[in-house]
Amino acid sequence: MNQEYLKATPWSIIEEGFDKELVQSSESIFSLGNGAMGQRANFEETYTGETFQGSYIAGVYYPDKTRVGWWKNGYPEYFAKVLNAPNWIGINIWVNGEALDLNTCKEVNGYSRELNMKEGWYRRTFEAVLPNDRKIQVEAIRFLSLHLDEVGAIQYNVTAIDSDLEVKFQPYLDSGITNEDSNWDDKFWNTTNIDVHGNQGFIEAYTMKTQFKTCTFMQSQLLLNGEILKKEPKSTSKDLWVGHEYSQKISKGDTLSLQKFGGYTVERNHQGKNLVDISKEVLKKAEDLGFETLLDKQKQSWAEIWEMSDITIEGDVKAQQGIRFNIFQLNQTYLGRDSRLNIGPKGFTGEKYGGSTYWDTEAYCIPFYMATKNQQVARNLLKYRYNHLQKAIENAQKLGFTNGAALYPMVTMNGEECHNEWEITFEEIHRNGAIAFAIYNYYRFTGDYSYIPEMGLEVLIGIARFWHQRASFSEQKQKYVILGVTGPNEYENNVNNNWYTNYLAQWCINFTVEQLQRVHDGFEDDYRRIVGKTKLTDGEVAHWKKVADKMYFPYSEEKQVFLQQDGFLDKELITVKDLPSAQRPINQKWSWDRILRSPYIKQADVLQGFYFFEDHFSKEELKRHFDFYEPFTVHESSLSPCVHSIQAAKLNQMEQAYKFYLRTSRLDLDDYNKEVEEGLHITSMAGTWMSIVEGFGGMRVADDQLLFNPRIPEKWDSYSFKINFRGSVVKVSVKQKETEFSISGDDSITIRCNQKEVELKPGRDISVPH
Template identity: 70%
Template sequence: MNQNYIKPDSWSIIEEGFNTNRVESSESLFSIGNGAMGQRANFEEHYSGKTFQGSYIAGVYYPDKTRVGWWKNGYPEYFAKVLNAPNWIGINIEINGEQLDLFTCKKVENFRRELNMKAGWLSRSFKATLQNNIQIEVETKRFLSLDLDEVGAIQYVIKPVNGDATITFQPYLDSGITNKDTNWDDKFWDTLSVSQENNQAFIQAKTMKTDFHTCTFMESEVFVNGKPVSIQPKVNTDKQFVSFSYEHQIKKNDVYIIQKFGGYTVDRNHDKTKLVPAAKEVLKKAISLGFSGLLENQKQAWASIWEMADITIEGDVKAQQGIRFNIFQLNQTYLGKDSRLNIGPKGFTGEKYGGSTYWDTEAYCIPFYMATKDQQVAKSLLEYRYNHLEKAIENAEKNLGFKNGAALYPMVTMNGEECHNEWEITFEEIHRNGAIAFAIYNYYRYTNDYSYIPEKGLEVLIGIARFWQQRATFSKDKNKYVILGVTGPNEYENNVNNNFYTNYLAQWCINYTLENIQKIESEYASDYTRIMNKVKLSKAEMNTWKTVADAMYFPYSETHKVFLQQDGFLDKELVTVSELDNAQRPINQKWSWDRILRSPYIKQADTLQGFYLFEDAFTTQELERHFNFYEPFTVHESSLSPCIHSIQAAKLDKMEQAYAFYLRTSRLDLDDYNHEVHEGLHITSMAGTWMSIVEGFGGMRIKNNTLSFTPKIPKEWQGYSFKVNFRNRILKVTVSNNKTIFLLESGDDLEILVNNKAVLIKNKQLQTLNSISA
């Protein structure tokens, strides 16, 4: 059964009532971030119940040594871990000598937590009765600044309501923290120094092995009834900890307030010997703005993001809340300011998957960032892979014995090295190479900016084409090239032969690379000469690629008229999901791996993923046949599955299914469909939620170099709208039951296709069409 405690609201995530059993889930759901750092929604005050502490700094990681029972040649030596960073949010609180701890309070009433997505802040309020019978009312507000992205701010307000009280705020920094997700219980951090002066404190620490230097800092101010009070704090320090204690006598119904500013300076952005001065500088800026000034800037920064990225839905609050939650978390995770960074599947909300880069970025995230940001943001994501090309070549050579510049991009990476420790995924789930090549094509198709390909992208494509040619094997029996021993997107099948999606990508990658070599040779002569001299590519080698591509094998069933997910798929006992006992779900938590591998059940779109990426290569009738065949076997136990199925169901006019899949992808975490939200959110699949509206219901495509729409609307909605930045033009699309309205908010006039008919959209003029796609 799915969870159902988040209150429906258009702009906020709201929890009412305190339940110790859902603390860890809420810590994930109410996470905050600003692209440079993020944190789970841990309480500021001490909490002795079950909790998952987590604060994370973008780009800072640790190479945790791989732990396996049997070491196989080719295993990566480490699995990169996003690090639980030194804690700066903590504020221990004592009231008449008793520590505030919601787990041990006699009573907790009126508990309310809100993540305000419109303005980018997190709040809590509650009334608590402590063991000493003191009753207090508490209100907190916290945010991570988008403007000063090294700093966050907390305001904590306490009111004693049944008598006067002595209240102590003890803000602290603590570097004696550990990761929940660790293989060997290694010590990840080495604390170098703890210092304090006036109301400021600093802990300098570095990561073991990777040697990232950080400074965690804080400064606090206290107020009574809104007026600042000067208290000389008691200072407590040890080797990994520093705290200030601000004690004050507070009368009944007066309010005692602390405003705490904290965060991180990191040697990725500063000289490692000057991290404390950098911290002092950012604290000076934050204090001069004050909590309210910093919060006002936060509201304006988020307003600017929402102006472009918002999707409105009328008549369906849960659907509206779901899409905004997804868009909000994507922007909290990655804003495109730093090309050294990428998007981890959990973002800043948990440690699972190591916080590293997967193929999710290229297949799911790039379309969102292309359409809702400046195109340079998406280009930075492409450049991230170019910068790791040498590591990808080294990966293919060292672990597969491939030669001549063949490149296998890592399944999981922080710095270009492979750091995933499951063989079946690391060296079998090779379709990620194809997703990276597709992203280059997708970027050019959408932006019409070809510059990346001659400058950098062609080298990536050549390395990938070389990989596919060497990875294929000629089968005398089939008189075709086959690709053996792979895992497709459906990870409930390991070590299979001729996965359709993988083979199709391989063929496409080779042909696309050859097409671009030809284009660059004829149109970018100097780039062509430079690249060919660098990669030493001959006509003979290209002919070999072409031979492989032209003779690629695709398993096919004449009986069902469908491409088979892989050889032998029809040998399985084809029992559909609808015939599966619900008590057996999710199968990844109920079944042995052997049982899963022998079943026909599909974790996520696999063959259908190919039909999504290469829609133009297949007819609608072929798509429908494949959808009707494969979807009944799909358990959607990957976060990446519902969005693809929603898009395809909408194309096939299966609107009830499209809507159900949309709700599942948009509320995957809010309703905890997979019963794992306590581990963190599914950030990269959230971009798929955006796609399910824009590409699914909106029907947005690029056809013949022209922006195209086939708008549809679920019966549950009265209307919806979204914006896209298409080739430096901002186009707003508003869809209702009987019409679609287009408004070109900025940029040159734009000709688009609507239901395959050309329509000219003029700048600042509304264009209303009186019907939508049937």
């Protein structure tokens, strides 16, 4: 079911009309986050219909013991659960003694939700006729503060429409929550203290096993027609729950409002301090500002984010809404303030996949954060991997690797592998290459080489050691081969010589050798420190080079393409267009056995390599490989359409590029994969940004210079974006017949557009005809 109920507008996501079947999908789409916490768009009031409750605290997780029928050596001991945290948004409401519940109301009229992406708030409005025939108008506004990132705020308004009413509000905290997914139905949280007095409430709890100590807090006040009522609530508490109760009679036409501040403090951010006391300090800051001022600061914070990261599209409102939704959700998930955090594939919108870190961060997210924020944000993401290097070495040791070889995890919270599907955990080893590529990509874009001698070279050595040991010499081929792997295309498992994996392995080794020489020549102290720490020898490096120089790559002379893996041409090569639509998506309609024997590709695999290393191949080679592999690609991974959009744009196949762009930008809004109720696809949203900037805009960095080769979809009048490049902010405005450039900052820079050099000077716009 496509999400056609969502109205296309440039700056908002709008739902009109109440449909119980769409509640869980909307809970995902209207999710909120501020980098430190997030929540699905659950109703504040009671809802007895189908709902997926979800509130999450960044970095807080539970190691749910792995459940498998056959334990294998080296198997991860647990699957990291992104934990549903204690709920602070709840407000029970009674009207003349009848509970407000949209599932049981006689009528719900004028129902509307709006997620205002420009200003960072979420609003719900409706008229309801309750079972007792009382009629009310409701408006609820909610946001998670960027200014005070431990605080969220709600204003819940109830207006008496046609009679005098008695309204009772009961704001509450609830730690009696469970996750949607659990291997053993374990208890994830232990509540240790409930504290309530005046208009404040606190629940202290910690996670079992991981011992993350938290305090969930709230504070509330009542307003009548906008004026604060000096009214002390009645307090109620039980084992895992604490609430306040306010009752007030109102006349026809009156509006009774509850303002509620809530949120979390976490010991990780306040070591050794009393979390209740810290929560009181946080609430005092929120109270001093007040709801309206805090909302104004929210609007200012988002204005600053959009000033740098916005992409405008004129002439195509669905495309415009799509890219802003993606940029908005990325910024709600990660803002780069804390190097201990990362970008989970569902962010704060659901629990599927577990963990907070995949190779998606390095392959897709780092380019977005490098270009739309200062370089420290991307450096923090790289530092995250350096901080986990020892765990990566331990992960490799569990699988039998030695001598400091490092295998970064497929999924992790703390550097330890916590994904327990064998064919992915142990075989999808290409993630090591994405991390090495990100180090290269960061230096290429920012010009900041310091990361490599300080941290990156140790990571590269661990990765090179892994590839050297993972490859084996084939006497028959007289080449080094890599056996038993899964490439990015997860619809092929346990294959030999996945081209993308082999190519990455060769490149990683060669890149590491180059950096060793450069650090040796220019950073002698760092070189001595690193060699001493890793016990690296010239002889070992020579062995690495031997593997890289003699790496095997499967190739078809007949098709003139690199083969995805040794046996790809043994498959029955029926293209996707000849696959009946009733059998799509195949991951929901076919057995796994049938999928594995098919030629169908979940996401870019060989083409992912051509995306990373496009300067290694000619445009003609790209076209040959694109035309061969794309017809077999079902794009059932969220990470697939963006890469294909970029490459189709490079090949000037603009109709295809536009189709893939719409698919990646509206993947969740239009629910292409029929699973949006489980949460959003956060990391692929960075690929949406790439499909405009690198695809249509043709932005690249080479030889310390920005390059552009702009193209524009026929449907668009214009589009524009900004790039923060080494302290200069370059604005690119692409129209049908020309591209306009401007630069802010103090310095001029020279770029290239359509192979011509263009000097950009502050305060001067320059147009380049297409």
